[in-house]
Amino acid sequence: MSKPAELPANNDVDIKTGRLTQKQYEENFGDIHPPLDQNNAVIEASRCYFCFDAPCVAACPTSIDIPLFIRKISTGNAKGAAKTILEANIMGGACSRVCPVEELCEQACVRNTQSEKPVKIGQLQRFATDELFARKDAQFFTRKKPTGKKIAVVGAGPAGLACAHKLAQEGHDITIFEAKPKAGGLNEYGIAAYKVPDNFAQKEVDYILSVGGIKIEFGKSLGKDITLEALRKDYDAVFLGLGLAGVNALGIDGEDIEGVEDAVDYIEALRTAKDKAKLPVGRRVVVIGGGNTAIDIAIQIKRLGAEDVTLAYRRGPEHMSATEWECELAQTNDVRIRHWSMPKKLVSAGGHVTGITFEHSKLDSNGKLTGTGETYTLPADQVFKAIGQTFVPSPLQDNGKDLLQLTKKGRIDVDADGATSLSGVWAGGDCTEGQDLTVAAVAGGKKAAIAIDRALREKK
Amino acid sequence: MADLTCKIAGVTSPNPFWLASAPPTDKEYNVVRAFEAGWGGVVWKTLGEDPPVVNVSSRYGATHYNGTKIMGFNNIELITDRPLDVNLKEIERVKKNWPDRAMVVSLMVPCNEDAWQKILKRVETTGCDAIELNFGCPHGMSERQMGSAVGQVPEYIRDVTSWCKKHSDLPVFVKLTPNITNILYPARAAVEGGADAVSLINTINSITAVNLDVMAPEPVVNGVGAHGGYCGPAVKPIALCMIAEIARDAACKSVPISGIGGISTWRDAAEFIALGSGSVQVCTAAMHHGFKIVEEMTDGLSNWMDEKGYKTLDDFRGLAAKNFRNWNQLDMNYDIKAKIDPEKCINCGLCHIACEDTSHQAISVAKQDGKNVFTVVDQDCVGCNLCMHVCPVDGCITMNRVDNGKPYMTWNEDPRNPANKKSA
Structure with missing residues (x-):
């Protein structure tokens, strides 16, 4: 491969708000997949073979009975289909939008081995759940008679909500403690906006809470406003669905200069912004990372009006944790993806980032990542770090000692x-x-809820 | 290139594809469009006595399947609702302008000789090639003692046919209703009456669906519904069987057959002809897709005939009828077993669950590298074909003959037949 041309550094930082018209913002952050209509849903549903011991079910972390819900769609029983979905996965609506189906259920679809496209399971799941949520009689979950048991759930993300919903059905009373002002976790704050438009995350939260027996205390952060020890004392059981509060650092100089931002923080700002025109958007943007968060920020910053967006990843395409579908989506959104590029140096002027230098990388004979010594510099008004999130254990520590x-x-x-x-x-x-993944979190929350319920019933 | 010329009961058409007597052949405008598209002939929508009938609004019902429209179709429309004069003038003009196409006129008048004589005299003036007696319509007209009300009484068929032969020189096609217990009785009656050909099947009495909101049969007419005539792809197997029965029946004396019933493609037509049909008549497929489908039909039939080396329709007409036997003539020693090609298997498991739940528990399942592997258990496989039919992959499950060296042995010859034991 020939050495890419050395690009000049950036001398006039160009970060602006309001790069687009209101209409453009609406278009860019509307629904990325138009939903299936009734007729197309039936046609797509009829492609499902209704497999015996279906591989798609085994590939779903929440084991939704996919052939059954699809068959229900094909017979005009969308409500029944949604029931099959939500009984297995209370966030089936969100999962239909955000699941990497190309690596889960749809990857397992037997039609793939027929050199055909898999059944659009995600789209069908969305059809069924959308149909249900549009109905007046959407709520079919009920609660068993009250047990008098109280359970504390920390974190109102997918894991916490799934756990709370299951326990509420069993007749327990749940209090969720949530540090942020809204429930939904990453579905509300972290997922790309065009995947969950029309305030879907909150609508889903409302549906989950409408079963009854769940209250949420917002602005309560573990380790600050509440402690694990106090929760253990005051409640019959505690579930921790804390998520990942930290982000990885690049480990190069200048990470704190202006214009270098955490992708997660920016996406949260984007998701909570009343007016997207008020978000600062660079003209030339570089995103560092190879996961879905990197893809999400790259596409969204492009859709906010950035002129030139490059996603740089230190390894090859086969190592990216972002799915192939996500990468293609980025590329069709005019995001350039550069592989084998390790960030070496942030270039700045006047305390603001103006560019970033990468070193070409490769795997050495031992399979270890090394630099080739060749470098290139991209001009940048904004640099986003999206190189992974970490669990912050401090809320679970007592005087620096881990409680668990x-x-x-x-x-x-x-x-x-x-x-x-x-x-x-x-x-x-x-x-x-x-x-x-959301779906894995729901599976974890549900599983724990079943164990908690069993433990509480055995205890009495 | 195969010659698709069709000759049946003295009627010649450039190809065997005729439009059946139905809405598509109700008037000059449609028929001219059909001829322009390439149809070989038409059977004009049934003429009756003046004053013409009056039709209701909401006339068709349909059976849709898995998102595919019109697997089956029914109608409660009556015969032509236009004055006889208008129809006759148009028939005459079309025949004059399209002399090479078959023009058959369908008729239905009350069951008395006088009525038939009268209408025949008028129809003859049009220059049409033949008449078709509509003894088939199961709805509406049957309440007026016509249509299938006649077709269900073999004596009436015989009598009306003979009146028509007596009062006209035109070839007479008798259209038979399938709404009887044995098609041979009306078919033989037609032959007895002197029919030049029989046309079948007419539509099957049906309710296509129940509207669960209105709680009435479809098609709903202001809150209620009537039974109608069922047709379309769903009825093809019934039509094939009735045609085969007539084709092999000695008493039917090889009466020419114009085959009707769910014909939508060249392949359907080839099957009807292989069972003994002369021309084939189409309606539902044209009503679903328009007249252009005849291009696929003629081209497909011609290509297939070329591949098989059939130069004319007569070269393969009736070949399959010869192999249509009663069950007691089948070979009891014939033995086939299913075989699953693991290279083609997509692991859907449909063969296993079908056999396990509803047949002979002859397909085992074992996990291998996290995938289900399905294997036929030969000693339990009775060779029923179910797995092959449910398998979504073409050629993945094949039924293979077991060479058991045993001779062809019918049930009548089988020692397991209790009748044989008695005589032994």
Whole structure:
């Protein structure tokens, strides 16, 4: 490969708000997939073979009975389809929008092995759940008679909500403590806006809470406003769905200069912005990372009006944790993806970033990533870091000592039921190990809820 | 290039594809469009006595399947609702302008000789090639003692046919209703009456669906519904069987057959002809897709005939009828077993669950590298074909003959047949 031309550094920082018209913002952050209509849903549903021991079900962390819900769609029973979905995964609506289906259910669809496109399971799931939520009689979950047991759930993200919803059905009373002013976790604050338009995350939260028996205390942060020890004392059980509060650093000089931002923080600002025109957007933007967050920020900053967006990743395409579909989406949104590029140096002028220098990289004979010595510099008005999030254990510490056991990777250690090393405390979602996905978090929350319910019934 | 010329009961058309007597052949405008598109002939929508009938609004019902429209279709429309004069003038003009196309006129008048004689005299003036007696319509007209009310009584068929032969020189096609227990009785009656050909099947008495909001049969007419005539792809198997029965029946004396019933493609037509049909008549497929489909039909039939080396329709007409037997003539020693090609298998498991739940538990399942592997258990496989039919992959499951060296043995010869034991 020939050496790319050395690009000049950036002498006139160009960061602006309001790069687009109101109409453009609306178009750019509207629904990325138009939903299936009734007729197309039936046609797509009829492509499902209704497999025996279907591989798609095995590929779903929440084990939704996919062939059954699709068959229900094909017979005009969308409400029944939604029931099949939500009984297995209370956030089936969000998952239909945000799941990397190309790596989960749709990847397992037997039609792939027929050199055909898989059944659009995600789109069908969305059709069924949308149909349900549009109905007046959408709520079909009920609560068993009250048990008098109180359970504290920390974190109103997918894991916490799924756990609370399951426990509420069993007749327990749940209090969720949430540090932020809204529930939904990453669905509300972290997922790309065009995947969950029309305030979907809040509508889903409202549906979950409408089963009853769940109250949320907002602005309550573990380790500041509440402590684990107090929760254990005051409640019959505690579930931790803390998510990942920290972000990884680049480990190069100048990370704190102006214009160098955490992708997660920016996306949160974007998701909570009343007016997207007020967000500062660089003309030339560089995103560092290879995961879905990197893709999400790259596409969204482009859709906010950035002129030139480059996503740089230190390894090759096969190593990216972003799915192929996500990468293609970025490329069709005019995001340039550069592989084998390690960030070396942030270039700045007057305390503001103006560019970033990368060193070409490769795998050495031992498979270790090394630089080739060749470098190139991209001009940049904004640089986003999207190189992974980390679990911050400090809220679970007492005088610097961990109250419960963590794994080698620094997440909360749990058993198959989601139980932590501390009696009466369960955990699930991104703060534990496993896939950092909404669907995995829901599975973790649900699993823990079943274990908690069992433990509480055995206790009496 | 194969010659698609069709000759049946003295009527010649450039190809065997005729439009059946139905809405598409109700008037000059449609028929001219059909001829322009390439149809070989038409059977003009049934003429009756003046004053013309009056039709209701909401006339068609349909059976849709898995998002595919019109697997089956029904109608409660009656015969032509235009004055006889208008129809006759148009028929005459069209025939004059399209002399090479078959022009058959469908008729339905009350069951007395006088009525038939009268209308025949008028129809003959049009220059049409033949008449078709509509003894088939199961709805509406049957309440007036016409249509299938006649077609269900073999004596009436015989009598009306013979009146028509007596009062006209035109070839007589008798259109038969399938709404009877045995098609051979009306078919033989037509032959007895002197029919030059039989046309079948007419539509099957039906309710296509129930409207669960209105709680009435479809098509709903102001809150209620009537039974109608069912047609379209869904009825093809019934039509094929009735045609085959007539084709092999000695008493039917090889009466020419104009095949009707769900014909939508060249392949359907080839199957009808292979069972003994002369011309084939189409309606639903044209009503679904327009007249252009005839291009696919003629081209497909011609290409297939070229591949098989058939130069004319007569070269393969009736070949399959010869192999249509009663069950007791089948080979009891024939043995086939299913085989699953693991290279083609997509692991959907439909063969397994179908066999396990509803057949002979002859397909085992085992996990291998996290995937289900399905295998036929030969000693339990009865060779029923179910797995092959449910398998979504063409050629993945094949039925293979077991060479058991046994001779062809019918049930009548089978020692397991209790009748044979008695005589032994």
